[in-house]
Amino acid sequence: MTTQLHPYSKATAARPAVESAGHVIDTSNLTRHTFFRGRVAMAAILRGLGVKAGDDVLIQAFTCIAVPEAVISLGARPRYVDVEPGTPNMDPHDLAQKIRPDTKAVVIQHSFGLPADVERLAGITADAGVPMIEDCAHTIASRVGGQLVGSFGAGAFYSYEASKPVFVGIGGSAISNDVALSAALDRLYPEYAEPTQATQLQLLAMFVAHRIAYRPSTYWTVRGLFRALVRAGVIKGNYNKVEAESGPSDDFSRKMGSLQQRLLASALERVESQSNHRRWVAAQYRTEINSAGVTHLAVQPGVDPVFGRYPVLVENKAAWIEGAKDARVELADFYSTPIHPLSGEGLLKVGYEPGSCPNAEWVAGRIVSLPTGLQVDHGQVKRAADYFNR
Numbered sequence: 360m361t362t363q364l365h366p367y368s369k370a371t372a373a374r375p376a377v378e379s380a381g382h383v384i385d386t387s388n389l390t391r392h393t394f395f396r397g398r399v400a401m402a403a404i405l406r407g408l409g410v411k412a413g414d415d416v417l418i419q420a421f422t423c424i425a426v427p428e429a430v431i432s433l434g435a436r437p438r439y440v441d442v443e444p445g446t447p448n449m450d451p452h453d454l455a456q457k458i459r460p461d462t463k464a465v466v467i468q469h470s471f472g473l474p475a476d477v478e479r480l481a482g483i484t485a486d487a488g489v490p491m492i493e494d495c496a497h498t499i500a501s502r503v504g505g506q507l508v509g510s511f512g513a514g515a516f517y518s519y520e521a522s523k524p525v526f527v528g529i530g531g532s533a534i535s536n537d538v539a540l541s542a543a544l545d546r547l548y549p550e551y552a553e554p555t556q557a558t559q560l561q562l563l564a565m566f567v568a569h570r571i572a573y574r575p576s577t578y579w580t581v582r583g584l585f586r587a588l589v590r591a592g593v594i595k596g597n598y599n600k601v602e603a604e605s606g607p608s609d610d611f612s613r614k615m616g617s618l619q620q621r622l623l624a625s626a627l628e629r630v631e632s633q634s635n636h637r638r639w640v641a642a643q644y645r646t647e648i649n650s651a652g653v654t655h656l657a658v659q660p661g662v663d664p665v666f667g668r669y670p671v672l673v674e675n676k677a678a679w680i681e682g683a684k685d686a687r688v689e690l691a692d693f694y695s696t697p698i699h700p701l702s703g704e705g706l707l708k709v710g711y712e713p714g715s716c717p718n719a720e721w722v723a724g725r726i727v728s729l730p731t732g733l734q735v736d737h738g739q740v741k742r743a744a745d746y747f748n749r
């Protein structure tokens with residue numbers, strides 16, 4: 360087997376555009392309404408659409424707690440739509456069954472950067488007269504029919520924590536494709552407070568520490584350390600306690616600090632070149648991982664996924680995750696439940712009834728994902744492929 364070289368060497372990493380796509384992402388949209396976290400950006404969009412206490416918002420099962428948390432922060436109710444069988448994205452059939460005239464918004468998700476069936480989902484929401492929002496936490500650059508994700512609905516949001524394609528410590532952006540929503544975000548934005556200097560410096564420390572310590576081969580060590588620091592209260596974790604009675608976390612009243620904004624502006628300049636790297640890494644995984652026990656996800660014609668992480672389906676997920684620690688292969692388990700990381704009582708608290716979205720439960724039991732970022736070179740791909748193919 361020949362070793363394939365990365366098509367864009369470090370020397371050309373600042374290349375601004377994706378030639379194949381024909382046009383450049385306008386990242387200025389992403390720096391206009393920035394928030395403390397992705398979930399805060401999502402809640403701001405819902406507020407901008409007029410969602411209030413008691414309203415119903417449809418989201419997909421196979422998501423993380425941040426998404427229902429954003430709905431619950433407004434006193435609204437998350438309702439769950441199942442994913443398409445064998446995929447991590449919303450099922451248009453189930454959406455058509457569950458959408459109602461009084462549904463206030465539908466949040467679709469491009470899980471791992473694999474675009475959802477946006478055209479059909481948008482058709483269903485448009486017919487029902489309900490605004491659609493795109494959760495772009497896992498990708499900035501994926502396209503469907505040449506059109507960027509994030510541009511199909513009324514608005515979209517992005518996240519910039521460590522496991523996301525662009526990392527600034529913690530943060531999120533909201534964008535709108537709709538004049539009324541855009542005006543509403545302009546009107547609401549001044550209500551959001553700047554985080555304290557101490558918080559901004561803490562996030563900067565997280566950013567720097569992660570930059571220094573993280574490589575795919577140190578993933579398990581860094582993750583263990585991160586969790587220990589969260590438990591010790593030194594840094595902020597990814598999961599807030601979500602209970603309607605205790606009220607929303609303070610996070611929901613904050614915008615992104617100016618320090619993180621500067622990191623974001625500079626990181627966004629590299630999105631196009633990093634996306635090319637992610638495309639290349641995903642293509643390598645697709646050809647090199649060829650074990651009969653591993654299923655790659657189908658990519659529909661006309662879809663250009665830029666995977667924030669590269670997902671595959673396996674049987675015996677827990678055993679693969681355990682083995683990856685010993686083999687020092689970065690293999691993530693999320694989402695491991697329909698609303699990660701909740702189980703049992705926790706699911707009921709965010710309004711998810713166990714068994715109600717069987718496809719989401721099936722995929723959560725089988726999906727694992729590999730990194731696609733700039734730290735992943737051909738050696739890392741080989742290591743992962745050897746692990747799966749042995």
Ligand SMILES: *Cc1c(COP(=O)(O)O)cnc(C)c1O
Nearest residue numbers: 396397398425496518519530531
């Ligand atoms: C990470 C994530 C979010 C929210 O991100 P935060 O910045 O942590 O609030 C929302 N949706 C999905 C699918 C995510 O993975």
